[in-house]
Amino acid sequence: MTQQVPQQVNSSFSAQLPTLQLAWDSTSLGAFKSCPRLYQYSILLGYTSRHLNVHLAFGLWTHSAREVYDHARAQGKSHDEGVTLAVRKAMELSWDRELRRPWASDDKNKNRWTLIRTLVWFLDQFENDPIQTIILANGKPAVELSFRFHTHYQARATGETYLYCGHLDRVGTLGESNYIVDIKTSKHTIDQGFFAKYTPDNQFTGYTLGAKVALSIPVKGLIVDAAQVAVTFSRFERGLVERTPDQVEEWYNDLGHWLRLAEVYAEKGYWPQNDKACQNYGGCAFQGICSKSPTVRDKWLNASFAKRVWDPLQVRGDI
Amino acid sequence: MSNPLDEAKPQSLDAIFSMDPLDLQDKDIAVIVAELRRQRVTWLAAEAAGKTRAPKAAAPKDLSLGDLEL
Numbered sequence: 001m002t003q004q005v006p007q008q009v010n011s012s013f014s015a016q017l018p019t020l021q022l023a024w025d026s027t028s029l030g031a032f033k034s035c036p037r038l039y040q041y042s043i044l045l046g047y048t049s050r051h052l053n054v055h056l057a058f059g060l061w062t063h064s065a066r067e068v069y070d071h072a073r074a075q076g077k078s079h080d081e082g083v084t085l086a087v088r089k090a091m092e093l094s095w096d097r098e099l100r101r102p103w104a105s106d107d108k109n110k111n112r113w114t115l116i117r118t119l120v121w122f123l124d125q126f127e128n129d130p131i132q133t134i135i136l137a138n139g140k141p142a143v144e145l146s147f148r149f150h151t152h153y154q155a156r157a158t159g160e161t162y163l164y165c166g167h168l169d170r171v172g173t174l175g176e177s178n179y180i181v182d183i184k185t186s187k188h189t190i191d192q193g194f195f196a197k198y199t200p201d202n203q204f205t206g207y208t209l210g211a212k213v214a215l216s217i218p219v220k221g222l223i224v225d226a227a228q229v230a231v232t233f234s235r236f237e238r239g240l241v242e243r244t245p246d247q248v249e250e251w252y253n254d255l256g257h258w259l260r261l262a263e264v265y266a267e268k269g270y271w272p273q274n275d276k277a278c279q280n281y282g283g284c285a286f287q288g289i290c291s292k293s294p295t296v297r298d299k300w301l302n303a304s305f306a307k308r309v310w311d312p313l314q315v316r317g318d319i
Numbered sequence: 320m321s322n323p324l325d326e327a328k329p330q331s332l333d334a335i336f337s338m339d340p341l342d343l344q345d346k347d348i349a350v351i352v353a354e355l356r357r358q359r360v361t362w363l364a365a366e367a368a369g370k371t372r373a374p375k376a377a378a379p380k381d382l383s384l385g386d387l388e389l
């Protein structure tokens with residue numbers, strides 16, 4: 001069956017039309033743009049892998065440890081003190097508290113040792129970072145910032161206003177311009193193609209808009225700190241990914257069309273497959289489900305996946 | 320303070336990585352950091368000597384390497 005509705009409370013969905021998402025973020029919008037069925041399974045119904053995703057965990061923990069370092073430096077601590085605190089944070093995050101043992105990764109590139117190595121090498125390389133983290137009016141550094149803003153789009157069925165939400169790693173100044181700074185990790189060599197793939201990009205353009213509208217920080221785009229994580233080394237490259245106002249406006253205009261389409265599917269209670277996207281990004285996690293007869297998919301979903309609530313309104317940091 | 324490198328033997332690193340992080344002392348983390356910095360110095364020297372594979376291409380054309388201090 002494909003006409004299920006969320007079983008758990010998710011505040012980002014309409015109370016009047018429970019299949020209609022009102023608060024969107026780059027993850028949910030990206031899933032919807034990629035494949036409505038993927039969106040239904042992963043966002044609306046909340047199915048997720050039962051296993052920790054190595055790449056996701058590595059990226060999240062790198063971000064979290066970097067945040068600890070940024071806060072330490074903003075509080076006046078030395079580079080070495082910041083590194084110590086960041087390493088401690090990464091060690092704690094990569095410890096399986098339930099099993100009382102280190103995180104056991106089956107990836108030779110991304111494991112606990114390379115996580116700590118990448119962190120230390122990265123922080124040392126950028127100890128004297130020319131990008132100055134913006135200090136907010138409340139005295140805190142502009143790191144791990146959640147944002148949300150009301151769009152001018154409304155659901156025709158319910159009259160409710162759509163929100164757009166996001167989470168920025170860091171906002172800093174380089175020269176005369178502001179940029180969102182984001183870390184991306186990869187096991188591949190970082191070349192020009194690595195940075196080029198972020199234009200156009202749903203996540204980055206939405207971040208650029210969010211920084212301006214919700215945080216009142218006009219940014220020219222993003223600076224991507226890309227980390228190549230190999231077995232014996234971590235190498236870093238930094239690239240600019242800029243957005244013109246016209247590009248941001250185009251993205252926002254398109255957003256209205258995507259939201260209208262999402263409303264149509266929500267009213268119908270049906271999210272069609274995009275069978276041309278099954279092989280994107282290394283293959284869709286739900287391809288195995290979609291390959292089965294529609295009559296047995298529910299059983300396979302419940303047997304193969306765990307559930308969680310993906311709620312963009314859940315704040316991770318300052319807002 | 321003693322040089323953490325003096326203690327940065329593989330067995331001590333293994334032991335530190337096997338510890339519950341809540342039990343880690345700052346000196347334990349100093350051992351990890353010192354060893355990683357030693358490895359970085361070695362790798363950077365090899366990189367400078369051309370013994371490691373360099374990136375395929377430069378950053379985007381509008382990226383000022385001077386500005387970014389790479």
